[in-house]
Amino acid sequence: MDRPYATEHQIAILAVHRASLLTQIVLKTLDQGHLSKPDKSPVTIADFGSQALLISAIHHSFPDDTFVGEENASVLRGDARLRERVWELVCSVHLDGDAESAGLLPALESQDEMLDAIDLGVSTRSREGRVWVLDPVDGTADFMRGGQYAVSLALLEDGVQRVGVVGCPNLDAEAAGFFDGPCGGPRPGVVVSAVAGQGAAVRPMSPSGALLPPRRLPSLPDPPPLPASLRFVDSFSSPTTSLSLHAAIVQALGAPWPPRDLDSLQLRCVALALGRCDAMIRIPHSRERRDWIWDYAGGVLIAEEVGVKFTDAWGKRIDFGTGRKLEENFGWVVAHEGAHGAVLEVVLGLKGT
Missing domain, CATH: 3.40.190.80 (D-Maltodextrin-Binding Protein; domain 2)
Known part of the structure; x- marks a missing residue:
């Protein structure tokens, strides 16, 4: 028998991996098409595209769940050029392997579907039922400088964390001290994840999107540091x-x-x-x-x-x-x-x- 939340965990890892690949594509273009939000924090086409991919993947498998996301599509609805750029970006990202062919991560069919997916993230409640919380690009300012950032997705059930997945596209899984400073070249990235009560694991990202074997994270050693x-x-x-x-x-x-x-x-x-x-x-x-x-x-x-x-x-x-x-x-x-x-x-x- 599958462990609790096994399906949610699998789909969340695939969704974060795909969204992370999207952000890496944006970095390679060196043109993030950034805007300014009302609070003056930067927002990019990567934020919009990542949120669309994250929500559409989860909504396909769990249509009754709700979402709390950072972005909304109002800017894209009013700017045809920017909307087209985000749409081209979303359409360019695919995972190799069986994830898409098996229907786990279906492609968005139209710009309207993309906009509607982004806007599913406007929920204001997180206490009742199943709610997915996402940050399409956490650390956007560092992202725009080619530094370290994250793509995150979490499932809450009645306000309690059940599944957590964080994609770290610029972290080098092999290098010591890979949290220090901006990346100096290509990084495979890692996806770190957990299910409540089942421990946490880390796996390298693949440029093709293929899921690589995870490594279980050990518990912190005792005694604790002084x-x-x-x-x-x-x-x-x-x-x-x-x-x-x-x-x-x-x-x-x-x-x-x-x-x-x-x-x-x-x-x-x-x-x-x-x-x-x-x-x-x-x-x-x-x-x-x-x-x-x-x-x-x-x-x-x-x-x-x-x-x-x-x-x-x-x-x-x-x-x-x-x-x-x-x-x-x-x-x-x-x-x-x-x-x-x-x-x-x-x-x-x-x-x-």
């Missing part, structure tokens, strides 16, 4: 958090600063799951700041499956059932399960948090 030896991951370019406050927290623990620098939040979760880092904190400037659900759903599950503990800055569990934003959580405290308490104690003890 506070003074924790390796943190952060973003030097985030406009919403205070690096000076983060530095004070890390230095109070006696841990080294500066931390590893990764813009994509999903990639930070992957770095933790792969044991490249031990801890992460994220304290927003504003007490009213709440993070988008798609920046974490899926990646959090993958890291949890190997022994990473996630809470917010108040020590509360992360509630993914609050819609498009994590309305019940402020900030993040993340570390090896055995070291989390020491980090949280310092965060809670610092004035202003």
